Amino acid sequence: MNNLIKVISWPFLLLAFSMVLGCPGAGESTDENSDVANVRRNIILQYVRQGRLTPVMREKLLTLTTQQALTDYAQQQDAAYLESLPIDGNLAMDVLNNVVGIGPRFSGSEGMLQQQKMLEAIFEEHGGVVEYQRFKAKNPISQQGVEVVDMANMIVRWFPERKQRIVLCAHYDTRPFPDNDPDPQKRRGIFVGANDGGSGVAVLCALAAKMSKCKSGYGIDMVLFDGEELVYNSARDPFFLGSTHFAQQYVIDKPEYKYVAGILLDMVADANLQIYQEVNSRRLAPKVVQQVWATAKRLGISEFRASARHEVRDDHLPLNQIAGIPTIDIIDFDYPSPQIRQTYWHTTEDTADKCSAISMAHVGWVVWEWMNNQK
Numbered sequence: 557m558n559n560l561i562k563v564i565s566w567p568f569l570l571l572a573f574s575m576v577l578g579c580p581g582a583g584e585s586t587d588e589n590s591d592v593a594n595v596r597r598n599i600i601l602q603y604v605r606q607g608r609l610t611p612v613m614r615e616k617l618l619t620l621t622t623q624q625a626l627t628d629y630a631q632q633q634d635a636a637y638l639e640s641l642p643i644d645g646n647l648a649m650d651v652l653n654n655v656v657g658i659g660p661r662f663s664g665s666e667g668m669l670q671q672q673k674m675l676e677a678i679f680e681e682h683g684g685v686v687e688y689q690r691f692k693a694k695n696p697i698s699q700q701g702v703e704v705v706d707m708a709n710m711i712v713r714w715f716p717e718r719k720q721r722i723v724l725c726a727h728y729d730t731r732p733f734p735d736n737d738p739d740p741q742k743r744r745g746i747f748v749g750a751n752d753g754g755s756g757v758a759v760l761c762a763l764a765a766k767m768s769k770c771k772s773g774y775g776i777d778m779v780l781f782d783g784e785e786l787v788y789n790s791a792r793d794p795f796f797l798g799s800t801h802f803a804q805q806y807v808i809d810k811p812e813y814k815y816v817a818g819i820l821l822d823m824v825a826d827a828n829l830q831i832y833q834e835v836n837s838r839r840l841a842p843k844v845v846q847q848v849w850a851t852a853k854r855l856g857i858s859e860f861r862a863s864a865r866h867e868v869r870d871d872h873l874p875l876n877q878i879a880g881i882p883t884i885d886i887i888d889f890d891y892p893s894p895q896i897r898q899t900y901w902h903t904t905e906d907t908a909d910k911c912s913a914i915s916m917a918h919v920g921w922v923v924w925e926w927m928n929n930q931k
């Protein structure tokens with residue numbers, strides 16, 4: 557995704573957190589290592605953000621006085637919490653680690669081919685019907701005379717006989733280079749796209765594992781777009797090649813089914829997750845926005861914030877504007893956090909250690925519930 561147009565407002569999360577927390581350090585012995593206090597504070601902040609801090613947990617954390625004891629406790633709690641969730645965050649994290657392990661997966665690369673094989677096996681294992689929508693795009697940079705790039709959207713169909721369908725999508729190509737890296741020396745380095753490129757794919761795989769229990773009355777198509785950002789120069793190269801092709805084909809070569817709604821997942825694995833309503837989604841698909849955020853509220857998934865913040869140009873635009881499918885973008889563009897100006901977006905820092913199984917399980921759960929309630 558690209559072209560951050562505006563930031564709506566800076567939230568007052570820190571203030572809110574400090575109000576919820578009180579002052580965790582108050583009353584503790586003064587010789588306590590400040591590192592220990594920091595570790596404890598970060599765990600508590602994380603649990604507050606994830607809406608799962610109980611008084612018992614808070615009390616327990618205040619009794620633990622070494623970093624090791626605190627991190628052990630947090631790991632145990634996280635593991636137990638993940639077990640309790642209906643979407644398998646560990647599975648999502650495994651997929652994310654595996655695609656990142658391939659390395660760069662930009663359009664036309666060897667990494668993309670490897671990724672396709674890996675994902676095809678996962679989706680088919682769970683009963684999805686995989687097909688490719690192939691097309692060619694002009695290579696923005698001519699490399700060794702290669703003027704054309706072979707592109708492929710991966711389409712995974714569930715309940716293929718149903719004529720009314722929902723589209724769940726993400727891009728699965730990675731940006732060719734980390735060209736937003738703060739260090740100019742690294743801007744032609746390796747970009748592995750853990751959150752931007754890996755996370756949407758990973759959540760869709762976790763949803764695929766649940767599809768035999770899906771109660772939606774609609775057919776579901778999971779679509780992985782190629783060429784979201786085969787971009788070497790943002791001012792010159794076109795974005796959204798795969799989603800644009802998909803939307804155009806839907807109009808030109810009219811299928812016998814109809815998409816009633818869509819959800820795009822992009823940058824949804826941030827360990828410090830906060831998902832504001834994206835401005836274009838509110839304008840183009842307000843009903844879906846309202847339904848999804850109402851679902852999150854009902855489930856108590858507090859990372860979904862019911863206000864607007866960023867206006868993002870992303871793969872949902874061709875789906876809305878060309879195909880007429882009301883599609884929203886679920887995206888956490890503040891990576892890692894609205895309180896930190898520095899971003900990992902399109903940098904060498906977009907790596908798996910910045911991502912969280914719980915974040916992906918939470919997003920997957922909201923999408924799962926929303927989808928099951930569409931009858």
Ligand SMILES: [Zn+2]
Binds near residue numbers: 557731902
């Ligand atoms: Zn990107």
